Amino acid sequence: MPVAIRSGVAEPVWFVLTAIVFLVLLRRGQRRATPAAVLVTGAIVVAGSLLLPFVLPPVADDPGTGGPGIDGAVNPLINLGDDLRQGGDVPALTYTTSSTQGVYLRLATLDKFDGRQWEPADIDPARTHDVAKFPAPTGLTSAVKRRTLKASVQVDDISGRWLPVPYPASRITGVDDDWKWVAGGLTVRSRSTSASGQHYTASFLDLKPDLAQLRAATPSPVGMPLDVSVPTGMPAIIAQTALRVTANATTEYDKAVALQDYFQSDGGFTYSETAPVDQHYDGSGADIIAQFLQKKAGYCVHFSSAMAIMARTLGIPARVVVGFQPGTPASVNDKRVFQVSSHDLHAWPELYFAGIGWLRFEPTPGRGVLPTYSDPQAVDDAINQGGGTASPGATASAGPSSSASDPGGASAAPSASAGAATATDRADATPWIVLIVLLVAIALLFTPAAIRAAQRARRMRAVARGRDPAGNAWAELRDTARDNGWAAPDTQTPREFAERLTVTLASSAARIDGLRRGVETTAYARAPGPIRVEDLRSVVKAIGASTSGRDRVRAVLLPPSLVARVRGDEE
Template identity: 40%
Template sequence: MRRDRAPLSRLQSVALSGSAFLLLVSAVMALGPLLAGAGWWWLCAATAAAVLFGGAGLRAIRVPASLVPVGELGVLLLVLTLFFGGASSFLLLIPTADTFGLFGELLGGAQRTIQQQSVPAVVVPPLAFALALGTGLLAVAVDLAVHTLRLPALAAAPAMVPILVPGFLIEDGAEVGTLVLAAAAFLLLLRVDVRVRRRAALAQHDDDEVRITAPQRMPIGSTLLPTVGLAAAGLVAASLLTASTPSVSTSLLLGTGGQGALFARGVSPFLDLGRDLRRPDAVPAFSYVARDGDRPYFRLLTIDRFDGEVWGPGERRIDGDNAVAEFPTPTGLGDEVARSQHPIDVTVQQLRTTWLPLPYPVASVEGLDGSWFWDRGSLAVRSADSDTSGQQYRATMLEIEPTAEQLRAAGDRIPESIQEFTALPEDVPASIRELAGELGARGGTAYDRAVAIQEYLRGADFSYSVEAPVEEGYDGGGLDVIAEFLEQREGYCVHFASTMAVLARELGIPSRISVGYTAGTPTTKRVENVSVVQVDSQDLHAWPELYFQGVGWVPFEPTPGRGTVPDYSRPGASETAPAPERVPGTPAPTPGARPDLDPERQLSGGRTSAATNDPAVWPLVALALVVLLLLPAAVRSWVRRVRVRRIRRGDRGADAAWREAMATASDLGFPAGADDALTPREAAEALLDELGGVDEGARRALHALRDSVERARYGPPGTAAPASEEALVELVAALRAVASPVARWRARLLPASLLDTARAGRRAAARA
């Protein structure tokens, strides 16, 4: 590879670095639709500036060119240490072994946050680290192209990375304004490069005391128009790619189809809940210590969307402002409802999920590792970059104690923001509508109707069974399953919870379903004279929550033989109702395998998120990647066909034949074909030396092509210089026969002559 060796001044080097910096930070702006806020961009800009201008500084002190990229990687390490190393570093800049361990943890957290977050994602520290690291590496690649290789056009390749990413993740791809800005920055880089190289070449000639004769000046269009054309082609290509490439997911940053593990991967949470309940051996999930003697349910997540077949969680993204240090007042809770706060210390054992097991509601959570945020609608807590494995934390439970009278006083009032939780499909089976009407007639208020539904499902006609739904084929939570369950009257918590939620909605009462754990079983172990309560996989549970204005979301317990019936929901409850009676719990926990859980899966058998598990998505993505890989081969084939047509038309055919012969030689790895400084006669002799022994036919073909191009270039005007297509075909066949199989494949997929053409064009522009 020949390189322009005219040295650059410090100011010229800084000018190129500044143009490269503008290109990179403009390209990084394309990630804006994927990320919340703007702080991440400033971090990326600071990292890019440190690396690129740090490289300029290294050149200013005459560091060898081959060592500058290594120095830039060192600068990147110092920047990452300064921003993310914290107390693990020495003097905030020097990384230690602990710093590299911290970087590894941040990369692991970045991978999890990419899998777990929705678009636009909250830029938590692990994700910020990944962005800074990626920007720094791209900056090194851009600098390598601009300064070391002196091929600034190649800087478009690393700059295209952040521009193309949105096209794979969201439907709209990168914003048009960002594409235009990046194209303008690329144009600027190319123009600055032309000016800098020209001045450097003139300065070198002056230093050598060589007399410079001013050449005829070429029109500005001879250099500007190709530059504009190149940038326009890149802009069009980026636009087409981002617009036509199918997105991996419209809701998740990377599109894994779930917000982390909750139930068995790839399987419906409702069905897997039943599978865990049917396990012969319980698996320890977590334990807790409640010094006030509380025995609450622990909710993981709330599912509130129902389309008739599938219950699923709401599509609300993580909000970075909703830190768990303080929670808002629960939706709909009035000041007149009694409440008190109770601390609960939780230690997670073999539960691994991005949703945190918590009582509902809580006032605060402390002691968590990672970034955790509460959901604005349900107050469920999930992580952006971590999971529950090994967590120890304190939750301050907000115990709500509504009375039956307060619930009755709520009446049928439903705020507009809660109306969506009464939605049902139009095709509700007649048996469900009739039962809802019959139960609704038993109460005068929404609260009385809710108690009637719970009383009906807990009646003697219904029994708890985890086996019957599987044996009879009606497991799940859809309308058809509910209708069959009401006929069979055997099921487990999934069926009771989904049935009460649907009946409540049919009667106009907002409802949703919580998935989590019942209170667990006290053990003989004690902490500060307080019994430790163990919760295991057989405590998994689902229960409905109904909304009453002035009280908020209130849990009910329609499943017989499970959990605790709330005081306020007992038939005939009053303000002096007796204390709730605990139903016998599940067997004591025993060690077992870790349950892997996934709450974002849709809740019907075998159905998963269509956005990320559509079998057509990944083949299309693979096809797009194959197209990108084959693009150089396609361009080279097009150039070859253009030259052959010129030969056949007699349009400077001798020159076209010679260029195609030398391009083929360059593609196959013969240096003579890539050296445009050689005359045709010199190039022919050098190529024969490189080929070694070739047959006489190939030698005659090479000489014929050489003689034709010499007559065309150096002969008097009007000299006929016909080109022989047969000679070109014979010479190309001989070159391919001599080359190795690897060289032939490389010539097809990564033709070096394309870079030779780009370098020649740059030199011509510099000479202008």
């Protein structure tokens, strides 16, 4: 049922193979089952399950408002591009914060990459993961300066079970026990409750690593429980570009900054939500990113995925996060309120450094805010001044909320962005897969008819060429009668059968009698009797014309003479 109502639940090829095996199991031991019926059933199941998703309305993964809001499904990146391109700017949430700047709010963390897509490593939080107290963020040590801030969030039109939260959160109040934190990315997810309409307060850490800590940090400690592998068979341009861009960097931190600068300014990239769609390279898989590095135009999904993959090729653990930019500040009842909409949906990469943990970077030009620590010259000054959010001139120039910044510049959000690649990669291939499966289903449906037609043509040629004309003619006559619902037992003599045919097909009496005499002569005389192929064709056509409605359809698609022969039935 899931496959019948939603595409992407299973790989089509494996689903088809499973369906075939299942039908074979149904067939086994059922002697009276009609093989043609099994073929028809299989064709209907296979074609219907893959075609229905294009006819039926989409089924959401998570509960939502039912309105035109933002879809925060299991993998929010799947719909991120569509949400960014939708015509209206849909309100997502509002929040107030004790920070002097706005904050990044994450929905999901995507830390698994198989070469085709990014996806969360864990989406099923344990029942003991109470949001009243979060664990310490992965990799963070007491040596890093931090302060605790708060944000009060009012969610508007966001469907799904991911709660928008800052990173790293330490405590959330105002939600029921159904909301739990997810390990690794410290995201928050519910088993059954929608994020729409939730109002809560989140306490979180504002991290302030200094330049010495950043440059001394190693990318991955021994025994780090995260998948930071790079799939084999990736396009060479990805690793080659990463090595070229970071050739002059001496530390892992400097390599991360070099990658960010390459996308922000040095590489000649431009922000575009339409170019990837128009030029057919929308997504986040390795093949898509290879094209993106050549086209140099895309939106946050492409930039975040590209930087994360390239960082992994350099040995730096990286993941992708989907969530919201800080939004636009406004004054409401003399209070500063940040308003976040669908245009603030965003994906960004996070890179891991031992002793500090996961740090957000911003490779997308014209979107988001560059973290303070991505400008080495400004890190210590920002910390000494108590700011630490954004360096002078580091704010992106375009985009709905480019004026707001991230506290501490260290918002590490659980990744969800790479899922868009999967959906798009599959979406690109799905029409061809559906077409192939549909053609196979049609071929299966008409296979019995094709076999029977080939058999008739072979017999007609044999009669015309004098190869056992009596035997072929009489076999075809009997099978045609059986296909059209007539009894034609082998125990009945040619004369008896011909007399029965003549009663119904009086206009063809002379031709039937001619065929009967030819068969009898062949059987009882030394020389074969005369059989005319014209008489055979005429009588076969007359038998078919005498049948109407369902019997005629059955005679073509499910010829009983062929089915009986396959089943081994005796007439």
